[in-house]
Amino acid sequence: MDPVQRIPENQAVPFDDVNIAVADTPLMDAVAALGGAQAGEIREYLQPIGALAGTAEAREHWHLANQYPPVHEPVDRFGRRIDEIRFHPSWHWLMERGVGFGLTAAPWTSDDPAAHLRRATGFYTWGQVEQGHMCPITMTYAVVPALRTDPELAAQWTPGLASTTYDFGLRAPQEKAGLLAGMGMTEKQGGSDLRVNSTIAKATDVRGEYRLTGHKWFTSAAMNDVFLVLAQTDSGSTCFVVPRVLPDGSRNPLTIVRLKDKLGNKSNASSELEFDDTWAVRLGEEGRGIRTIIEMVSATRMDCILGSASIMRKAFAEAAWHARHRSAFGARLIDQPAMVGVLADLALESEAGMLAGLRLAAAMDRPDDEHERNLRRIGLALSKYWVCKRTPMMVGEALECLGGNGYAEESGMPLLFRESPLNSIWEGSGNVNALDVLRALSRENGTLDAWRTEVGTVRGEDARLDAAVDEVLRRLADPADAEASARWVASRMAAILQGSLMIRYSSPAAADAFCASRLGGQWAGTFGTLPSGLDLQGIVERAQPAA
Template sequence: MASQEFPTSNRVAVNQPPPLVGHDVVSSDLALVDAVVRHASAETVEDLVELGREAGGAEAREHGMLANQQPPRLRAFDRYGNRVDEVDFHHSWHWLMTRAVGHGLQAAPWERSDEGDAHAHVRRAAGFLAWSQTEPGHGCPISMTYAAVPALRVDEAVAQQWVPSLASTVYDPGIRPVADKAGALAGMGMTEKQGGSDVRANLTEARPTGVDGEYTLHGHKWFTSAPMNDVFLVLAQADGGLTCFVVPRALPDGSRNPLDVVRLKDKLGNRSNASSEIELDGTLARRLGDEGRGVRTIIEMVAATRLDCVLGSASLMRHALAEASWHVAHRSAFGSRLSEKPLMQNVIADLAIESEAATALAIRLAAAVDHIDDPHEAALRRIALPLAKFWVCKRTPGFVAEALECLGGNGYVEESGLPLLYREAPLNSVWEGSGNVNALDVLRALRREPEVLAAWITEVGAARGADERLDRTVDQTLALLGDQGSHEAGARRLAGRMAACLQGALLVRHAPAEVADAFCASRLGSSYDGTYGALSTSGSELRTIVERTTPVV
C-alpha cells in the first residue's frame, strides 16, 4: 500500500521561533555590558565572553533541563545497612557545577581581591548573573560557598584550613577530608522549624567536648541546601548564647561526621538542587567566633548571600526577557511580527527597563564589595542590599509571569523553560530574609546607623537636576522618612521608594535616554500600579528599547 501523504505543515512547524541558543549571554545583554564597563572595564567584559558563549549554547540549555528532569535522590544507607547519607545527582548537575566552579563563581573573588584584582567581585557578579541563566538551582551551593568566606575569616586558623579549597576553581565532589580534595564547597544550616528567620529562637544545642573550641551539636535543621557540600556554617545555642560553628562533612581521619539527612524537600522552584532537613546528634563542630556572637559572626555572610539573591533575581528577569523578546521577534500573528505590534512593543520595553534597572543596581552593589574599605561604599552596601533584596526580588514573580504570557501557550509548556523560571521566581524573595525582614532591616539601619542615610542621599544626589521626576520622588521619599519612616507598618512603602530612587538615579546617569525616561515616567509616578505594558513612551523609543534588549544570534 502506498504511503500516505501528509501536508508539510504536519511535519515541519511553521511560524515557530527557533530555539534561543548559540548566543553570547554576556555580550548580548547590553545593560550588563554597560554596568560592567562602568564599574570595572571593557577588559572585564572580554574576560566573561567565554562564559557567556557557553551559557548561551545548546549544550548548557540541555544540561539545565536534564538537571531538573532528573532530580537528586537520597541514599540514607548503603547496601550493607551502613548509614551514608549521600545524595546522588544527575550527570548534568555535575556538568553545570564543574563550569560554575571553573569560571570562579564561588569563593575565588575573595582571594583574587586579596591578590590585587580591583574588580574581582564585579566580574564574579556579572558571571553569576549570566551563568545562572543556564539553570538556577546549582547557583545555591555556588552562592553559599561565596558567602561563607567572610564569616570563616573571623578565625584565621579556620580560614587557612578552608578558604583555599573553597576558592579553588576545581570541582571535586564526594565526601572526603578537605586535605584530600582539589576543591571544596560550603553550605549553611541556620533555620529551624520553630523559628525560620528568627534564628535566635533556635534550639539546636552545642556541648563542649573539653577540647578548646570543639563542640558536639544536637538538634534539627529545617533547611540545609546542598547537603553533599564539604563544610557547613551552623547556628546553635552554646552556654554563652547563639553561636556560629563550622561543621565538616568528613573528619580529618576520613570518617564521616554524624550528619543525618532526614529527607529532601519537595519544594516549589527548581528540582535540581537538594534542599534537605538534617539531624545533628553528636556532630563534631568547631566554634567560629565567640559564644553568643553567632549573628554578628555571620553578618557578612548574610550580606553576601543577599547580594546573590539580587543577582539571581536579575538573572531570572534577564533570562525571561530574552526568551520573550526572542519569541516576539520571530512569531507572527494577525498579519505581522508580534514585535511590530505597538502594544507588544510596550510590554517588552516595559520588561526591558525593569530588567535593566535590576541589573544596574545589582552590579552597583557588587562594585561596593570591591571598594568595601571606602566608608561611603560600606554604608551604601549596608542600606542598599536590603533595599535591593526587598525590591528586585519582590518584582521578579510578576515580571516572569508577564514574560511567560508573551509566549502564549508555548510559555506554559515545560520545554520552553519558562515554567521553571516562574516556579523559581519567588525564591529569592523568601530566602535570606523575606520581604518583611528586609524592609524592617532598612528601618533598623536608618535608626542605628546615620551614615547609611547619608550614603543613600549622596548616591541619588549624584543624579540631582537631571530629571525632575526623580528629584520630586527623592524629596517625597525624604519626607516619608520624616513622616512615617520610623513606623513598622510603612516599612515596605519606604523600602520600595528608596530602591526605585536608587535605580532611577543609576539609569538617569548611565542608561540610554529612552530607557531612563521610560523608567522615571512610569516607576516614579504616584499613579504607577505595576502593570507592564502601560508606558506612555513614543513608538520610536519603544522600538529602540526592544531592539536593545533582544538577543542576537
C-alpha cells in the first residue's frame, strides 16, 4: 500500500456520513415526548436534514463559508453606489438548504399544530452545520409576529418570508420567489439602551410613510430584503419597515458603512448602515416602537437558545466521536473513567439546553394558552441568559477532549469556540437578560406562577430540585437587593427549569446527575466533577452519536 494512503494509527475516523438527527438519542426522546401526535412526522422531517448535516460536503461548506468571509462592494465598475455584499458559494449552499428546510417563517403560515416545535428541531439540527447563516434565517422567522401589528403589512410581506425558496439578490420584493428579513435597533451611542437612539424619522405627505436619517451600529445580513428598525419621531421611539429595494425596483437610499470584523460568525455579513433620506413605512403606533419590535426580539431570543444548544451538541458529538476512536495509556479514551466523567457532564449540559429550547418552541404552538404564553415570556429570558452563558465554557471543555487536534483549525473546534459567546451577546447580553427576568417577575402578572407551575409538575420527585425551588421563592420574597442578585435569580431559576425538564423527558440517570450537580451542589464547578455513584457510562452511551 502506498504510505500516503495508509490509515493513520490511533487517529479518529472522519465524523462523516452519520445522520446527526437520528443518531441523537436525547433529541429523538425529546421529539417523542414533546411532539405528541406529530412526533412521527417530526422524525420524518428530520431524516433528510440530519443526513445532509452529517456529510463531508456539509463540513466542507462550513469551513469554506468562514474561510472566505463576505466582501462589501460599495460601488460598481462605473463608480455608481450599489452597496452590495458578495458571498462565497458555500454561503449560498447553506442558505439554500436552510431556507428549503422551512427554517425561516414557514411556521407562521402553517396549519401544523406543532409547526414551531418542528421548525425548532430542524433549526437545532441544521445549526450544527454552520451558525453564521442561521442569523438571517432567524431574523426572517422572527419578523412575522412584529409585522402582525399591522395586518396589511403582514399580508404584504409574510408570503415571501415564509417561502422555502432562497432567491438571492436585490430586486423588487414582489418579483422575488423568497424574501429574507433583518433588524436594526442598536446605535453606537447607546447599544442596548434603545431610549437614546438618535436616528430621526420625518413623516412625508403620504400617510404612514417616513424618511429616516441616522446610523445603525449592528445590522446583520445587510443583503436581506427588508428590515425592522427603530427611529425617533415627535412621539418617541417608533418601529419602521425598511426595504432594500423599493416596489418600483429602485434602490432605497442606504449606505453600508462597513462590515464588522468579528471574533467568530465570520460568514455572516454584520454591518453598519447609514440612513440618508431612506424610505420607510411605520409599523405600529408612533412612540411605541420598542413594544412593537419586542415580539421580534422574543423570537430571536428563542433561536439564540436553540443556536447555543446546537453548538453544544456539535461540540459534544465531536468530543465523544474522538474519544471513541482514540486510545491512550492502553485503552480507548471513552473507556477511561476521567474521560467518561467529562463526557457525561458535557452530555448533561447539551441535553438540558436542547430541552429548554424545544420546550419554549412548543409553547409557541399554543399562543392562546395563558400558561404557555407566560412560560414563554419568563422562560425565554431565563434560558437566553443561562444556556447562552454556559456555552463557551462547555465548548472549551469539549475542544480540550480532542487535545492538540482540537486546537487545530481543520478540526472545526476553534470555529465552534469562536462562535460560542455570540448568542450570549446578541439580543441582549447577560445583564440585560438577567434584569429582564426581574422585570417580567415584577411587572407581568402570571410569569412567576407559570414558572412555579412548570417546575411544580415534578414536585416531590427530586428533593434537590424541591429545595432549590423553595430557595428561589424565599429570595424573591425579599426584593431588597433584587438588581444586585439578578444574575443569581436568573441562573437558579433557569437551572431549576432545566432540571424539571430533565426529570420529565430525559433518562433517569441523566436527570439524577443533572439535579445532583446543577441543583444539589455536588459539583466542583468544572466539567468532569460529577459526584460518584452515578451511571456516567450510561449517560455517555445514550448521548454519543451512534455510528
